[in-house]
Amino acid sequence: MNARTPSVALERPADTDQGIGGCPRRKEDRRLLLGRGQYVGDIRMPDMLDVAFVRSPVAHAKLGRIDKPEGLASMVYTMDDLSGVHPILAASALPGFKRSVQHPLAKDKVRFVGELVAACVAPTRARAEDIAAQVSVDYADLPVLADMEAAIDSATRVHDEWSDNVFAETNTDRDVSAPGATATRTVRRRLRTSRQCMMPLEGRAVLCYWDHRLDQLVMYSAAQVPHINRTGLAECLGLDQGQIRVVSPDVGGGFGYKGLLLPEEICCAWLARHLGRPVRWLEDRREQLGANANCREHAYDIAVEVEPDGRLVGIECDAMVDSGAYSSYPFSACLEAAQIGSILPGPYVMDRFVCRTRSVATNKPPILPYRGVARTGVCFALELMLDAAAREIGIEPYELRARSLVPASAMPYTNITNKYFDSGDYLACMTKAVEALDWQVWRERQPKAPAGKRIGLGLAVFCEQGAHGTSVYHGWGIPMVPGYEQCAARFTPDGILEIRLGVHSHGQGMETSMAQVAHTVLGIDIDRVRVQHGDTANSPYSTGTWGSRCAVMAGGAVGTACQALATRMTALAAALLGVPAATLRLEGGRIGVPGSPGLALDEIAHTWYRAPQKIPLGIDPSGLEVVVGYKTAPDTGTFSYACHACAVEVDIATGRVILLDYAICEDGGVLLNPQIVEGQLIGGLAQGIGTALYEEMPFDGEGQPLASTLADYLMPGAGEMPPLKIIHMETPSPLTLFGQKGIGEGGAIAPPAAIVNAVNDALHALGAELTECPASPERVLRALAAARTGALA
Known part of the structure; x- marks a missing residue:
């Protein structure tokens, strides 16, 4: 194992070292920094039309009459006009999975605010928007399911043909305990992560035209998965895949938001063929925030059982995820919940694990896979519980974790849910992060915090399964198996x-x-x-x-x-x-x-x-x-891992949380380019800070999004980034060609848990505790008020 020094003084190979482990200047940066990149929005074609969509202003309603503006009917298209177009069917082979039928333009019923109802075309986007504003739609309101817990027991159905509002349920029950176990203590909480949005610099974008010479649809799309998009388009348009060419030019960030087939892509593709002209749609930020970019809404009823010295004995959990109205192609509705039952144990050894998960349908936009899919919520739930247990026992949180982390001597290790950890030293990783933060120095500073301020320390440990193979995704019932x-x-x-x-x-x-x-x-x-x-x-x-x-x-x-x-x-x-x-x-x-x-x-x-x-x-x-x-063999994926540790200051008068210091120790196996890895970690950390402290997409009882502009949806900026130390460990994976592991999502997984743990450490002496993120000033003040009245926030 090779440990690199912190990034503030990283001894990188010289720029002339061009091989694995070197840090040459990025080849793509010159064109991007000089403005020579080519994004979909940069592409212009003769006779091109722009599209603006009529979107539903209500969350749940029967569709009635759609009146097109007089004299402009040829520029407005509804689902009835899209001849030969099939609905999106993002199915799963999970037992009991209920299939949602999503038409590219709503048919008979709308199921969330922002669902596409009609497409309007014009030579400019402004003109297309003017036409869209003149389209009249009759909506017959239906009861709205805006809360996943209420939706489970409601007689109202998001999809009328379903027996309930649950896409799928999973159950896991494992017990490997030895007889004669010692007395234990159980700690239980109800935890939630708020619904939020993804925010790539470039929104979604599509440009389609029909190449008559090749008899082929050409689609330029800001997409992460061009071949999967081609497959989905072929299914929905009734074309063979050879008749479709998908081009993803430069793409300004993805994070999972651009990893699916869009209804807008299907509409633009059909319009381009039907009209014989290039057709383009560029998403604006309000469309993105209000209709297209939801993720991360989890709820956990969770208990951890620990021995008196802090050893983790078992986990019991009932988790649900608000999956929204549809499963997006190729598969999204159960991707979060279905993973909870297999990854919740994290990097720990335990005797018992019981977990029930439900993917719930509501009248909200479909939940999408976001950087750190499921792991961010899982890490938040488990790591908050471990800190709560450490507080009850009266030991440092890293001491409790040290009792149960998989030891390096046990690697490779198969955990309680049959995850195959290929290599690593989790304890060393946590120790390095704690030391890099100067944990004991910060402990000594806690009593010296300024009046009205509290200092807290928190950490979170996780492992990240990456480069999953056939066995993993086939087991989850996913139709696109990455073999x-x-x-x-x-x-x-x-x-x-x-x-x-x-x-x-x-x-x-x-x-x-x-x-x-x-x-x-x-x-x-x-x-x-x-x-x-x-x-x-x-x-x-x-x-x-x-x-x-x-x-x-x-x-x-x-x-x-x-x-x-x-x-x-x-x-x-x-x-x-x-x-x-x-x-x-x-x-x-x-x-x-x-x-x-x-x-x-x-x-x-x-x-x-x-x-x-x-x-x-x-x-x-x-x-x-x-x-x-x-392909790797076995193809169960690689397991990178990390420990994030931080110090925060909480203003108990305003509820504001400030990050004082932050340390990350990660192990991505052999790093192809340490500088690029650091960029991934820093970018992921910024997103994780947003999840922890700022980003939230609330909905009212009628399913209306309440943060549909950047004036309402808060995001961290450069000023919110803390002082940062990064330590690289390199434990080669025995499964891969060069010993490398997947690490692209890790920076975003741990921050919510580490930061909220630090906030709870700061508030513990006051009897306050947060059980939900983001840790906004409002929630901090609510927790303090609840502590004063003897209730848990």
């Missing part, structure tokens, strides 16, 4: 290496890190590597970018493809040099006998393409282009 990743790699005649991937980069620096993998295998300068992605016409099939899978799966595919090219290059070099291939070494982009100059890769490529007469007979004619697939 492998492919890379197409080839040398051009002048020795440029072209890499084509099915995954998509939308901020992860993949063009750089994948080039670093190629450099490690072939020794080629990363400036001579071109990474192409995001186009179903020339990239291998892929389930796309999500689930912290790219470093492992795409990195493994690139490495394996480059190894295959190295084998072919070595055979050619051996033939040209007249020596056995076994005597040659590939190093620094050259192949030769050790001690001799040999041949450069570009020389070999030139000979193959431009001077084949120099190549002896009998050489494999397959050439310098390969398509290679890669």
Whole structure:
């Protein structure tokens, strides 16, 4: 295991180190920083039309008459006009799963505020919006289900054909306890995480046109999963997948928000074919906030059982997730709840685990997979409970956790829900984070806090399963099973290496890190590597970018493809040099006998393409282009992990929480590029701080969103980021090509738990405790008031 120093003084390899572990300048940054990126909104086409949608102003109603403006009927389309278009069916093979039928434009009934009712087209967005404002729709109001707990017992149905309002229920019951267990203490709480929105800099965007020469629909979309979108479009439009090309150009952030098929995409695709003109939709921020970007609403009735010394004995939990009105394609309704039953035990050893989960349908927008899918809520629930137990016992929270973290000596370890932890040292990780924060120094400062202020300390430990394979997703009933990743790699005649991937980069620096993998295998300068992605016409099939899978799966595919090219290059070099291939070494982009100059890769490529007469007979004619697939074995995923520790100051008069200090120790296995990893952690931390302290999308009893502008929806800015220390541990995974693990979501998972734990530590002496996030000033003051009256907030 190799531990790096904190990021404030990180001893990184020099910029000239281009291979795995190096930190060269990102290849993509030059074009992005100079404004030369190309996003969907930058693309202009002749005769293009813009779309504005009529969206439902009510959460639940029967659809009546839709009147189109006089003289403008040809510019307004309802579901009845979309001939041949099938509904979105995001099904699951989970036992008992109820399928929701979502038409791209509402038919018969609307089920949430913002649901699409009609599409209006015009030469400009402004004109299309004017037309939309003139469309008249009759709505017959129905009772609204705005609370998931009430929806479970309600006679009202989100989907009339269902027997209740639950998409699916799961149950887990495991007991591996030994007889004669010691006396235990049980701590129980009801916890909630608030519904929130995702906020990529670029909203969703779609541009479609019909290519008559190729008889093909072309869709430019800000998408994370272009091949999956193509599959969904084919199903809904009745086309074969070869008739559809999906292109994801530069994408300004995804976070899961762009990892699904959109009703807007289906509408634009149909309109483009029907009208014979390019059709574009660019989401505005109000559409995003009010209708499209909900996530994270969990509720837990949870108890933990601990021994007197703090050892975790068991967990009992009844959890529910507000899944909104529909399951979004390819699958979203149960993705959060279905995972709770398998990942709630976290990185801990225990004897008993009982968990029931329900995915509840309500009259809210569909819940979507957001960075740290399910794990953020799970980490919040379990880590708050462990801190509560530590307070009751009277020990430090890290001391309690140390009793139950999976020890390094037990790795690889199969936990109580059969998760296979590939490698790691969780205790060392937590210890390093606590030390980096100077925990004891902050403890000494607590009594010296300014008048009216309280200082608190908190931490959270988690493990992140990434790069999941067939066994995991098939077990969850998901229809798109990510069994492998492919890379197409080839040398051009002048020795440029072209890499084509099915995954998509939308901020992860993949063009750089994948080039670093190629450099490690072939020794080629990363400036001579071109990474192409995001186009179903020339990239291998892929389930796309999500689930912290790219470093492992795409990195493994690139490495394996480059190894295959190295084998072919070595055979050619051996033939040209007249020596056995076994005597040659590939190093620094050259192949030769050790001690001799040999041949450069570009020389070999030139000979193959431009001077084949120099190549002896009998050489494999397959050439310098390969398509290679890669998967881990076993394919249960890698387990990165981290500990976040922080100090906060709480103003007990105003309820304001300020982050004073923050430390992260993480282990992502072998880091392809530590600087890129740090960027992922810092960005994730900012999102996690938003979840912990600011971001919330409340709904009233009629299902109306109450924060539909950025004046109402609060987000952290640069001023809310705390002083930060990052420590990298590198415990190689035995399952992956280079020992790397998925780490893209980790920065966003732990902050809500760590920060709210710190707030509770600050308020403990006052008898106050928060059980919900975000820890807004209002909630802090409510907790203090409840403490004064003897009630738990």
